[in-house]
Amino acid sequence: MFTAFLIKYAEIGIKGKNRYLFEDMLVHQMKLALKKCEGQFLIHKSQGRIFVEARGEFDFEEAVEGLKKVFGISGICPVVYEEDQGFEKLCERVVAYVDQVYPDKHKTFKVHSRRARKDYPKESMEINADLGEAILNAYPEMRVDVHEPEILLNVEIREKIYIYSEIIPGPGGMPVGTGGKAMLLLSGGIDSPVAGYMIAKRGVKLDAVYFHAPPYTSERARQKVVDLARTVAEYAGPIWLHIINFTDIQLYIHEKCPHEELTIIMRRYMMRIAEHIAKDTDCLGLITGESIGQVASQTMQSLAATNEVCSLPVYRPLIGFDKQEIVEVANRIGTFETSILPYEDCCTIFVAKHPVTKPNLNVIRRHEHNLDEGIEELVRTALETKELIVAGA
Amino acid sequence: MEIYLDNSATTRVFPEVAELMRKIMCEDYGNPSSLHMKGVQAEQYLRSAKETFGRILKVNEKEIFFTSGGTESDNMALIGCARAGARRGRHLITTQIEHPAILNTMRYLESEGFRVTYLPVDAWGRISLEDLRQAMTQETILVSIMHTNNEIGSIQPIGEAAGLVKRMNPHTLFHVDAVQGFGKAKIYPKRMGIDLLSASGHKIHGPKGIGLLYIGSQVKIQPIIHGGGQQMNLRSGTDNVPGAAGFAKAAELLYAHYEDDIKRLYQCKRYFCDGARKLEGVKINGLLPGEPDGAGTAPHIVSVSVEGVRSEVLLHALEEEGIYVSAGSACAARKPQPSATLKAIGIEKPMLESTIRFSFSVYTTQEELDYTLRAMYDKIPMLRRYTRKR
Numbered sequence: 001m002f003t004a005f006l007i008k009y010a011e012i013g014i015k016g017k018n019r020y021l022f023e024d025m026l027v028h029q030m031k032l033a034l035k036k037c038e039g040q041f042l043i044h045k046s047q048g049r050i051f052v053e054a055r056g057e058f059d060f061e062e063a064v065e066g067l068k069k070v071f072g073i074s075g076i077c078p079v080v081y082e083e084d085q086g087f088e089k090l091c092e093r094v095v096a097y098v099d100q101v102y103p104d105k106h107k108t109f110k111v112h113s114r115r116a117r118k119d120y121p122k123e124s125m126e127i128n129a130d131l132g133e134a135i136l137n138a139y140p141e142m143r144v145d146v147h148e149p150e151i152l153l154n155v156e157i158r159e160k161i162y163i164y165s166e167i168i169p170g171p172g173g174m175p176v177g178t179g180g181k182a183m184l185l186l187s188g189g190i191d192s193p194v195a196g197y198m199i200a201k202r203g204v205k206l207d208a209v210y211f212h213a214p215p216y217t218s219e220r221a222r223q224k225v226v227d228l229a230r231t232v233a234e235y236a237g238p239i240w241l242h243i244i245n246f247t248d249i250q251l252y253i254h255e256k257c258p259h260e261e262l263t264i265i266m267r268r269y270m271m272r273i274a275e276h277i278a279k280d281t282d283c284l285g286l287i288t289g290e291s292i293g294q295v296a297s298q299t300m301q302s303l304a305a306t307n308e309v310c311s312l313p314v315y316r317p318l319i320g321f322d323k324q325e326i327v328e329v330a331n332r333i334g335t336f337e338t339s340i341l342p343y344e345d346c347c348t349i350f351v352a353k354h355p356v357t358k359p360n361l362n363v364i365r366r367h368e369h370n371l372d373e374g375i376e377e378l379v380r381t382a383l384e385t386k387e388l389i390v391a392g393a
Numbered sequence: 394m395e396i397y398l399d400n401s402a403t404t405r406v407f408p409e410v411a412e413l414m415r416k417i418m419c420e421d422y423g424n425p426s427s428l429h430m431k432g433v434q435a436e437q438y439l440r441s442a443k444e445t446f447g448r449i450l451k452v453n454e455k456e457i458f459f460t461s462g463g464t465e466s467d468n469m470a471l472i473g474c475a476r477a478g479a480r481r482g483r484h485l486i487t488t489q490i491e492h493p494a495i496l497n498t499m500r501y502l503e504s505e506g507f508r509v510t511y512l513p514v515d516a517w518g519r520i521s522l523e524d525l526r527q528a529m530t531q532e533t534i535l536v537s538i539m540h541t542n543n544e545i546g547s548i549q550p551i552g553e554a555a556g557l558v559k560r561m562n563p564h565t566l567f568h569v570d571a572v573q574g575f576g577k578a579k580i581y582p583k584r585m586g587i588d589l590l591s592a593s594g595h596k597i598h599g600p601k602g603i604g605l606l607y608i609g610s611q612v613k614i615q616p617i618i619h620g621g622g623q624q625m626n627l628r629s630g631t632d633n634v635p636g637a638a639g640f641a642k643a644a645e646l647l648y649a650h651y652e653d654d655i656k657r658l659y660q661c662k663r664y665f666c667d668g669a670r671k672l673e674g675v676k677i678n679g680l681l682p683g684e685p686d687g688a689g690t691a692p693h694i695v696s697v698s699v700e701g702v703r704s705e706v707l708l709h710a711l712e713e714e715g716i717y718v719s720a721g722s723a724c725a726a727r728k729p730q731p732s733a734t735l736k737a738i739g740i741e742k743p744m745l746e747s748t749i750r751f752s753f754s755v756y757t758t759q760e761e762l763d764y765t766l767r768a769m770y771d772k773i774p775m776l777r778r779y780t781r782k783r
């Protein structure tokens with residue numbers, strides 16, 4: 001029955017003179033999302049709101065699911081709209097609307113009308129009262145509550161008449177593309193896809209880098225990371241996924257450095273490589289899924305040690321999250337099931353039984369000098385043999 | 394170079410089989426249930442496939458039923474017989490080292506109120522007949538024992554076990570999961586006292602998606618799939634004609650030079666075990682004492698534990714050389730928990746995570762085994778250097 005959606009956006013509304021930039025990007029992202037859905041849609045901005053009108057047949061569920069993945073949307077209202085055929089017809093239409101949308105009539109309601117077309121014969125207060133009366137006559141079991149109604153029935157009178165009452169929550173945030181680009185360090189775990197999602201939600205486009213260590217990690221572990229990137233890309237748009245073969249670097253560190261510092265030194269090299277690619281691809285920062293104290297390499301001391309090697313800002317949106325909170329988001333955005341597939345990833349195989357939890361920077365730096373002879377060459381080779389996959393294109 | 398040593402997971406289809414199936418799919422594509430000529434033609438393929446299996450197993454062709462594979466055959470045998478026999482008793486017997494198609498179906502039946510005894514195995518993966526004798530009760534309606542174990546290649550004393558069961562209670566049904574054994578051993582249900590037997594197409598160079606269940610005419614069984622009444626109303630669903638014909642063709646080709654092939658497979662097994670033993674810290678699982686050649690075990694399966702190297706890592710290292718093997722068994726490789734079979738034969742924890750399986754086929758050559766052994770000599774010492782330091 002619904003033939004259109006009214007899109008509500010929260011934060012964009014408080015922007016100043018550049019607000020149109022945000023709105024235009026939002027419309028652009030909505031167009032991309034709806035392209036994948038059955039049906040044809042017309043999206044237009046009018047008087048501070050965005051309307052999506054379906055042209056003919058369309059799949060309602062699919063369109064809602066698509067729009068729920070567009071950052072910047074705070075609410076999606078399914079709308080019934082039609083030509084103005086006089087007030088009597090409107091009363092009938094509103095009563096029919098209530099009947100279709102609310103099979104259970106034991107509810108309180110309020111009519112909220114807006115008269116954008118000032119030449120309409122009735123004023124909005126009058127419309128409210130008359131429509132309310134029509135509904136009460138049709139369904140005596142319904143009650144009016146003007147303070148906290150269960151149903152807020154909106155009727156907007158413009159060139160056409162729009163009726164809506166339901167708000168489906170959107171993801172919130174800002175339209176992707178309004179906030180620059182950042183490089184996500186994507187492992188196969190639960191955290192990093194969530195971190196990418198959260199930064200993308202602030203309007204940031206994503207690139208990602210994955211460190212692959214064959215034969216210690218399998219082709220399936222790599223496929224899993226590609227799948228995760230694809231899932232995040234449903235929200236964030238196409239992601240360029242850079243795949244680095246990390247095996248030789250890892251083995252070299254394993255050979256030359258104390259075992260309990262392996263993870264920290266390894267992570268320092270991952271950050272260096274990620275930053276290198278980030279700078280080449282115009283990324284303005286790095287993103288990791290770290291959260292304080294989760295594992296040995298994520299204590300404050302360890303984070304300081306890995307942070308030290310880059311000059312770009314490192315964004316860690318999960319820094320204050322508990323694991324359970326991260327899992328909840330992962331479940332909601334659909335990455336959890338993929339993340340928990342049991343393939344070895346490069347961090348788990350080489351991990352020491354008792355890795356350092358409070359690394360001393362000077363000691364780490366000193367031990368890194370053990371690598372001076374060959375590491376530059378290995379890093380160069382790793383960058384040269386980098387693979388690129390576009391996920392979610 | 395591509396060396397495929399994962400033939401217990403699945404096998405390459407014989408070209409003759411693929412050609413026959415192509416012909417059936419593109420030319421003789423009728424539905425055997427149709428009344429017209431095209432249907433009759435298709436039915437001929439099905440009938441001749443049943444005849445082939447009747448001949449190979451020495452049973453009546455009417456006792457052959459086609460399914461979607463080993464898993465469905467096992468489900469049908471267990472669930473169908475348990476339901477049909479529930480009034481006589483609610484006790485079932487199987488072993489601890491069965492394939493998940495049996496183990497998980499048994500667990501399902503437990504949830505339906507059946508009682509199941511899981512027989513333990515010795516260090517060589519074999520049940521004891523004494524355990525079986527003690528497990529039997531008046532209530533026991535079905536015993537299901539696998540022929541060849543998919544992970545270590547142990548072979549159960551099927552004939553003796555069936556004989557024992559029948560002597561103790563002639564009404565108790567005896568099912569054999571022969572998915573790994575069919576094609577590698579001669580199994581004659583009638584002579585051995587087997588009432589039901591499962592086999593699968595893709596393990597013997599046939600197509601995937603086809604299996605069979607032999608159901609002796611004396612067996613009381615209920616269908617678990619309902620529909621159009623095909624296959625005497627026991628297994629409804631449009632007959633998989635190309636699958637059945639391809640499966641039969643593969644079996645025919647395989648049993649045509651059965652003796653030579655088996656002899657060669659045992660040679661391969663011996664050669665490979667001898668070669669693998671040259672490495673330090675390597676253990677071959679499941680070989681019988683005093684039988685280093687592998688006599689009494691499956692000719693095509695070699696389970697190797699390599700101290701200090703995790704199986705997944707060794708698997709991928711061999712993969713880099715184009716050698717395809719399996720960690721545990723393919724069905725278990727998707728799950729991280731250590732294999733129940735390896736645990737049941739008493740392998741210790743570190744070795745549990747360090748076990749890989751090589752499985753051969755008629756295509757396996759000595760040259761391939763040499764190449765594989767060389768790769769192991771190269772890689773294993775290197776991989777051991779980079780494992781967790783203690």
